[in-house]
Amino acid sequence: MVAITAAEPPGGVRPKLSAGQVKTKRAATVADSIVADVIARGWPVGQVLGSEPELLERYGVSRAVFREAVRLVENQQVARMRRGPGGGLVVAEPTVEAIIDATVLYLYRAGTRLDEVFEARMVLEDLVCQLAPSRCDETHLAALQQVLAEESAGTVTDHRALHAVLAAATLNPALGLFTEILNRVTTLYFGSMNSVSPKVGEASRLAHVRIVEAVAAGDEGLARHRMRRHLEAEADFIQRRRSTRMALDPTAVIGAGRGAKRAEEVAREVFQSIVADGLQPGDMIGSESELMERFKVSRAVVREAVRLLEHHNMAAMKRGPGGGLFVSAPSVLAVTAVMALYLERHGIRISDIFEIRAGVELAVVDLAVARMDDASEARLQECLRWEVEAPDEEFTSAAHDIHMQLAAMSGNHALELLSVVLIRLTHLHERENLSPTAVRALGVEVSRTHGAIVEALARGDRQLSRHRMSRHLSALSGYFR
Ligand SMILES: [Zn+2]
Ligand SMILES: [Zn+2]
Known part of the structure; x- marks a missing residue:
């Protein structure tokens, strides 16, 4: 299943x-x-x-x-x-715009901070620079040179363009999507790059030239080093600016429903009132008839607005006595399901998935080990127990829990999101790649390894935790071949 x-x-x-x-x-x-x-x-x-x-x-x-x-x-x-x-x-x-909107809105509602976004960008762009030098072909190189020429002529002001072309050169569809999402979220914190001083803009342009130089030469180490320096400079610049805050107008991402203009307006106003009144998940917004009264619209329009709000996981209608429209909790599970299916639709392969999992989950381990306490250890132990007790048909699902739990423990919403998408995709591919007998045979080995990872985490041994996770993921990717 x-x-x-x-x-x-x-x-x-x-x-x-x-x-x-x-x-x-x-x-x-x-x-x-x-x-x-x-x-x-x-x-x-x-x-x-x-x-x-x-x-x-x-x-x-x-x-x-x-x-x-x-x-x-x-x-x-x-x-x-x-x-x-x-x-x-x-x-x-599924359209990429809708996926990105849903993800940006989730990150906003989950209260993601700028440093979390940067941490996740570092991980992704590092992966891009690991892969792009060996995969970049002449078409990609021409596209990179084109962007550099436009930056130099001042005709390209979108700072993301270069990063998007680099991500495309990795031939990994998930890296392209993830990079685009995080780049877009970053700009939401400080507006467009147009407001950047000429000096900063020029430094960024030169950094791009040097990164492309390293990629073209096939020098992975140099490309990674230069990318890191570039992102650190950008992070430094952004964080020094007083205006740095999530400047997203969250209502902007409520997409256009066909012929439902009034419903869209109602959905936006409802969402604005959730933010303005500081409503929390579980708070009631109003009954269907109250909403009809408040916005002076028909039942059909309210229902269409509710559909939009439900679609974006912002609110949900409960029927029956005591029912009405309630604020929903932002759900990493809902948004990652949409992302995973989009990538599936675009032919992501299991090798693409594991390529990114290694980078993302080692970053997750770094963060989780620093935040370990008794409660988190207990949650991990609970996951281990469930793996052992789960019936055979639920074993693979149970075996993912520990990775999901670690992602949540990282305390970084952006990394958690990426990690969960990749775990879901792995799960989607298990059915076609692994026979039930193979899964059972693997089960013992996987549970033992998970136990060893938890033990290293509980000891606070960062290196050992990383080492064990890294070995575990490369063993897992081997099973899928
Ligand atoms: Zn850049
Ligand atoms: Zn595992």
Whole structure:
């Protein structure tokens, strides 16, 4: 099973489920099956997977469960329900803009600080400079030279352009997407680079020239060194500026719903009021009729606005007595599911995934080891226990918990996000690459290694933790070949 939708918290906490939770869990399972089906068919955009009655029959669930599943796959941009004759569940095309918007909004809502973003950028750009020198071909080189020429002529003011072309030269689709997201988030803290002084702009331009020089020469070490110096200078400059704060207008990312202008405005106003009134996750915003009254709009418009808010994971409507629209907690699980599926759609390979996992998870280990305390050790031990106790069919899912837990313990929202996307993608690829017998045989070995990593972390031994994690990840990537 491709458990991409199941939004269970890591850490092995498995309480008894209420009736509502059972329904949600069923819906997540159906959504996973739909996703698996779309992937197995080769993601045929526009193809009808089936009408509602056909799919109800196929999955053997109630209409209520099915509709919740449809909402999940719609939010993940995998498929969309089309009404009318010839309608049904239609395979959709996820857009990179929507993915980036959703991610930026998540990082904003999670309260990500600028230093976290920079830490994550350092990790990613270091990976880019490890890979680009050996993979960059003449087309990439020409594109890099083109950007440098434009920077020199002053016709390119977008500082991100060079970094985007470098990331593309690694031929790893996840590095391209991640770099773009973090670059965009960075600019949200200090506005456009237009406000930068000529001296700083010139220093940055020269740094770009020297980085490209090293990449063209195939000198990985030099490229990494120069990139590091470049980012440190930028971080230094940005942090000295008084205006450095998350300057995002979060309402700007509520995308355009077709022909739903008024609904979009309502969604923005609701979100603005969440921020202005300091509403917390779980706080009630209002009932459906209260919202109709407050915004002087029809029920249909309120429902469309709610759909947008739910899509962005900002609020959710609860039905029934005491129901209404409630503020949602920002969810790393929801946003990473969308990112993982987007990358899957764009043909990411298991080798691409492990290439980045090594860099990201070693950075995670560095941060987690510095923050270890009794409570975090207990959570890791809980993950280890669950790995041993989990039934066979849940073992691979259980084995990822410890990596998810470590990512959360890093205290860096940006790195956690990247790490979770990569873990989810690994999980997606297990089904096609590993037989159930292979998984069981691996289980003992993997659990033993996880135990050794936790032991090193608990001792506060950073080097040993890194060493064990590094060996573990390279062994894992070997199993997938
Ligand atoms: Zn730069
Ligand atoms: Zn592992």
